[in-house]
Amino acid sequence: MLWDVIIVGGGPAGLTAGLYTSRARLKSLLVERAFAGGQVTTTEWIENYPGFDEAVSGIELAQRMEKQAKKFGLEIIQGSVREISIDGKIKKALFENGETYEAKSIILCTGANPKPLNIEGEEKFRGRGVSYCAVCDGAFFKGKRLAVIGGGNSAVEEALFLTKFAEIVYIVHRRDQLRAEKILQERVFSNPKIKLIWNSVPEKIDGDDTVTALFLKNVKTGESARLDVGGIFVYVGYNPNTKLLENIVALNENNYIITDDAMAASQPGFFAAGDVRQKPLKQIATAVGDGATAAYSAEKYIAENF
Ligand code: NAP
Secondary structure, three states, rough: OOOEEEEEEOOOHHHHHHHHHHOOOOOEEEEEOOOOOOHHHHOEOOOOOOOOOOOOEEHHHHHHHHHHHOOOOOOOEEEOEEEEEEEOOOOEEEEOOEEEEEEEEEEEEEOEEEEOOOEEOOOHHHOEEOOOOHHHHHHOOOOOOEEEEEEOOHHEEEEHOOOOOOOEEEEEOOOOOOOOOOHHHHHHHHOOEEEOOOOOEEEEEOOOOEEEEEEEOOOOOOEEEEEEEEEEEEEOOOOOOHHHHHOOOOOOOOOOOOOOOOOEEOOOOEEEHHHHHHOOOOOOHHHHHHHHHHHHHHHHHHHHOO
């Protein structure tokens, strides 16, 4: 069967693209590796998505987006795309299970994964005190001292979340100013459970069965310090999930997909939306905008080329 559109990735960008392509009566298939929602589902409360004056939980928002898209005919399957190829105007997605799906256009919404620190002990203690998801793992750290690495919105939001469980949360940041938005900074500075450690980078993670210490280096003085912590949450940014696409569409120097204003990637019939594409602001609000635009562009592309 030839689909009009295959959407790869089921976060807010993909689900919105699917909502719009389905309402345009395009035969639309969304492929998701795990379950719909993407990174949103790892956020406890979302306060800055318009329309929800009371914060909405990440899981609820994702489930509602999924239900809405399905209501208009979007087909969602679980699977992992191993390879994408092009045969004339037909695009082919080869799945890990050996199946191949064909489409007239593809919308790439594969998002991004947390960046590791790449320091000694990180791999060894991954899942044993080193985590990249406070909402998933925070409750295991009741009464512990924790370190959160990074100074962006993710680090600060998750540090605030972790104060629900932890005795104390250290935010370790490599500069002396947070990158996070000001309203979040205000909350951090007024939270007695959060302590900021400025101008410091993690060097090594140590422990026995689980993490017991984080070794830091002050980038101004060069001094090293040991921080006794039972858990470390890493929020130093994200890597886009574009490995699959290296030879298909143009990527920037950080491997994000380059698109134009219509969300078109460099290869005809390929569009990208959400955190996987190069853009200045990564938010749910911008991801859904990308998804709607990509759907509109895919519809136009199909009308003009098939
Ligand atoms: P981010 O904004 O890229 O921030 C990453 C932080 O980690 C920065 O403070 C950076 O320091 C630090 N960092 C980077 N590499 C490091 C390293 N090797 N060692 C130590 N520290 C390092 O990433 P994010 O906070 O995950 O956010 C990603 C995107 O999602 C952003 O666009 C963000 O606005 C968005 N987001 C929004 C919300 C929200 O609106 N509520 C929530 C979460 C995420 P520097 O500051 O010195 O560069």
